[in-house]
Amino acid sequence: MRTFGKTAGFGKFVEATVEGGRAEARESGSATVEAEHLLLAIAAGQDKTSRDVLGAVGLDHDSLVSALEAEFVHSLRAVGIGDLAQELPPPTRSVEPPANLSASAKLAIERATSVSANRLQPAHLLLGIVRAQVGTVPRALELAGIDRGALESRLLDALTEEPGHDR
Secondary structure, eight states, rough: OOOTTTOOOOOHHHHHHHHHHHHHHHHOOOBBHHHHHHHHHHHHOOHHHHHHHHHHHOHHHHHHHHHHHHHHHHHHHHHHGGGGGGGOOOOOOOOOOOOOOOOHHHHHHHHHHEEEEEEEEHHHHHHHHHHHSSSHHHHHHHHHTOOOHHHOOOOOOOOHHHHOOOO
């Protein structure tokens, strides 16, 4: 598996997205940067293509936070403790952002690099996140009523139309 960081040949926008993911993970009290943290960073980031595609299906940072919270409660219910979700204290914000990327984040980046022959951009990373078949993000998008196939199609269309982007 590749190592990911500033020396991995990322574009400056993807480096900023990973840093945004670190901040999102810190806010949520997570010990690692997960794919959902990268997704939240993309939704709050500067990449117009990604934000426009997410917006076209009704997603922004706040709606993604809500979808991820719904997924958390749904997962607790699946194991029989959903009623405890309201009683849990808010996550403890870390002092430092986590340095390590989780398997879900690394796989999203690998899927993104497999579709980008040129410089990796956040829209490629968004595609890598959306293409996950299992995990928190696919469950959250399903619970939010998002058609992932339609989202992927919109993203591929946008990548094709953007100058300097590839599929």
